[in-house]
Amino acid sequence: MNIVAxxxxxxxxxxxxxxxxxxxxxxGKVLGILGQNGAGKSTLLNCLAGALKGxxxxxxxxxxxIDRMQIQQLAKQRAVLSQNHSITQLFKCSDIVMxxxxxxFSTSPSKFDMEVVERAMYxxxxxxxxxxxxxxxxxxxxxxxxxxxxIAQLQNNHSDNSTQKKTGVLLLDEPIxxxxxxxxxxxxxxxxxxxxxxxxxxxxxHDLNLAAQYCDELLLMHGGEVVEQGEIEQVLxxxxxxxxxxxxxxxxxxxxxxxxxxxPVMNEYTTQSIKI
Amino acid sequence: xxxxxxxxxILFFCLLIAVAxxxxxxxxxxxxxxxxxxxxSQSLGFAYGAxxxxxxxxxxxxxxxxxxxxxxxxxxxxxxxxxxxQGLFRNPLADPTLIGISAGASLSAVSxxxxxxxxxxxxxxxxxxxxxxxxxxxxxxxxxxxxxxxRMSRAKGITVLATLLLGGLAINAICRASVDLLTYIxxxxxxxxxxxxxxxxxxxATWVIVLSIVPFILIPVIVLPFLGKALxxxxxxEKEAQFLxxxxxxxxxxxxxxxxxxxxxxxAVAGIIGFIGLIVPHIVRxxxxxxxxxxxxxxxxxxxTLLTLSDVLSRTIIAPAELPIGIITAFIGxxxxxxxxxxxxxxxxxxx
Numbered sequence: 001m002n003i004v005a006x007x008x009x010x011x012x013x014x015x016x017x018x019x020x021x022x023x024x025x026x027x028g029k030v031l032g033i034l035g036q037n038g039a040g041k042s043t044l045l046n047c048l049a050g051a052l053k054g055x056x057x058x059x060x061x062x063x064x065x066i067d068r069m070q071i072q073q074l075a076k077q078r079a080v081l082s083q084n085h086s087i088t089q090l091f092k093c094s095d096i097v098m099x100x101x102x103x104x105f106s107t108s109p110s111k112f113d114m115e116v117v118e119r120a121m122y123x124x125x126x127x128x129x130x131x132x133x134x135x136x137x138x139x140x141x142x143x144x145x146x147x148x149x150x151i152a153q154l155q156n157n158h159s160d161n162s163t164q165k166k167t168g169v170l171l172l173d174e175p176i177x178x179x180x181x182x183x184x185x186x187x188x189x190x191x192x193x194x195x196x197x198x199x200x201x202x203x204x205x206h207d208l209n210l211a212a213q214y215c216d217e218l219l220l221m222h223g224g225e226v227v228e229q230g231e232i233e234q235v236l237x238x239x240x241x242x243x244x245x246x247x248x249x250x251x252x253x254x255x256x257x258x259x260x261x262x263x264p265v266m267n268e269y270t271t272q273s274i275k276i
Numbered sequence: 277x278x279x280x281x282x283x284x285x286i287l288f289f290c291l292l293i294a295v296a297x298x299x300x301x302x303x304x305x306x307x308x309x310x311x312x313x314x315x316x317s318q319s320l321g322f323a324y325g326a327x328x329x330x331x332x333x334x335x336x337x338x339x340x341x342x343x344x345x346x347x348x349x350x351x352x353x354x355x356x357x358x359x360x361x362q363g364l365f366r367n368p369l370a371d372p373t374l375i376g377i378s379a380g381a382s383l384s385a386v387s388x389x390x391x392x393x394x395x396x397x398x399x400x401x402x403x404x405x406x407x408x409x410x411x412x413x414x415x416x417x418x419x420x421x422x423x424x425x426x427r428m429s430r431a432k433g434i435t436v437l438a439t440l441l442l443g444g445l446a447i448n449a450i451c452r453a454s455v456d457l458l459t460y461i462x463x464x465x466x467x468x469x470x471x472x473x474x475x476x477x478x479x480x481a482t483w484v485i486v487l488s489i490v491p492f493i494l495i496p497v498i499v500l501p502f503l504g505k506a507l508x509x510x511x512x513x514e515k516e517a518q519f520l521x522x523x524x525x526x527x528x529x530x531x532x533x534x535x536x537x538x539x540x541x542x543x544a545v546a547g548i549i550g551f552i553g554l555i556v557p558h559i560v561r562x563x564x565x566x567x568x569x570x571x572x573x574x575x576x577x578x579x580x581t582l583l584t585l586s587d588v589l590s591r592t593i594i595a596p597a598e599l600p601i602g603i604i605t606a607f608i609g610x611x612x613x614x615x616x617x618x619x620x621x622x623x624x625x626x627x628x
Contacts, residue, residue: 071523086366089366089368089511102505103521153520
């Protein structure tokens with residue numbers, strides 16, 4: 001499934017947050033969205049998710065305008081992992097992951113639903129936490145559980161063959177912000193694997209190096225506008241990074257690492273806005 | 277597992293029947309389970325039980341039974357609306373009494389009685405219709421109050437617990453003061469005393485009263501469990517529920533309508549009986565888990581049980597006088613409330 005955004009504008013009151021964003025995310029690819037805090041990344045993702053109304057422009061999944069799609073229909077085709085969760089009830093982790101199956105069963109989950117949940121928990125390595133209470137987990141563990149939930153949501157019904165092509169759009173808003181380094185890489189690998197299985201993955205990231213390593217394409221934003229979009233090496237240049245973040249970086253390349261590695265230029269932490 | 281099958285519902289049902297039979301028996305005249313069987317048998321025209329005492333039968337049919345049935349209905353209604361409110365506010369501390377919905381209902385009930393009881397057209401209505409009218413008005417009062425609290429307590433789709441409880445405090449204060457004022461200026465014939473409205477009572481239960489609230493209680497008790505699955509998803513967050521395909525707007529509207537319907541009717545006929553919506557779901561959650569479908573069904577059964585038991589206490593502790601039932605539920609409920617408050621503080625969810 002392709003998701004196409006055309007000339008997206010969004011404003012709250014007089015403040016305009018998105019100023020004409022255009023892009024296409026293709027099935028089988030991971031699209032990374034990068035940018036400063038407040039650059040409009042989450043707002044853009046919420047528009048794509050269908051949670052924000054009142055934007056102008058057009059967002060379409062497989063040429064279907066998302067505003068015209070029923071939310072039940074949408075729920076089977078796109079899953080969203082938000083940045084913040086506020087859960088006060090004592091749900092077990094497996095319960096949270098089972099919520100992902102909500103669009104797929106009517107009153108009680110089938111055996112297939114339970115298998116999907118189990119597999120998703122195994123894939124995010126939270127199977128050992130299945131009976132623990134969600135609220136008692138650490139931030140990183142909670143993110144893994146939530147990731148398992150959205151994975152479970154996009155497993156379509158009655159495909160007993162798990163290697164079968166998946167279809168759907170997966171929207172991830174800073175999915176790894178609280179994870180340790182191992183699970184950051186594990187989760188990003190998982191995102192790649194899901195894309196390889198056929199999903200369209202869009203992920204907001206802050207770590208430029210992880211983005212360089214795991215994304216196929218990038219969208220670099222600043223102040224509600226797109227600074228640059230396209231291939232990794234085209235986007236992650238010192239000039240673009242300075243425009244978007246106001247920090248000077250150096251791009252390194254080594255033989256072992258086929259992707260660019262970005263490090264801040266020493267003694268040049270001075271940014272546009274922060275004077276030390 | 278959330279969607280595990282559970283036999284607890286049967287257990288709760290048996291407990292309710294046992295408590296109901298016990299409760300019918302307790303009083304100045306003792307009625308044994310055998311007597312009850314005899315009365316039913318005789319009423320159905322069987323030979324067994326033909327020797328039953330007419331006086332005993334009348335006490336059973338016109339004093340004890342309506343009172344127990346009323347208690348069960350109100351208990352079930354309050355418990356179910358407590359669960360629904362907790363689902364709506366996504367917080368186990370939301371209770372119709374604490375957040376001011378019962379007080380809003382009582383104010384509308386008292387206003388109706390004071391304003392309408394002097395009007396000739398209202399007086400001409402049969403008693404049954406007067407109660408229906410009263411129930412509808414209290415329903416509207418309760419619904420308006422809950423909308424107010426809901427709007428007040430939420431920011432960006434998240435319930436702010438402090439505003440929820442403090443807002444409830446404010447609404448409770450103003451509504452209760454207004455009720456006290458109205459009962460103070462009204463003459464006794466128009467209105468029951470202020471104690472009735474603030475502490476509740478099942479005293480004076482008749483079949484007319486019971487029948488008048490049956491639809492207002494049974495509809496929510498039957499319909500709300502069907503919203504259980506959506507409420508489960510709603511517990512993840514309002515936005516998340518929408519992403520999972522829940523029609524959030526419709527869900528919220530339905531919860532408010534059905535939950536306040538039950539609260540309104542029970543306040544109209546029995547005054548404010550607090551904490552049932554807090555204690556019952558709390559205990560039921562511990563026993564049969566967090567799945568809202570089961571929670572709603574089991575809470576209805578257990579709420580009926582608990583209120584019936586509380587009523588037995590209210591009738592017997594200082595017999596032959598009666599203690600307002602709200603006092604008893606408050607004594608059981610407050611520790612539960614404090615416990616939940618401390619638990620939430622520990623989870624650092626206090627500010628959410």
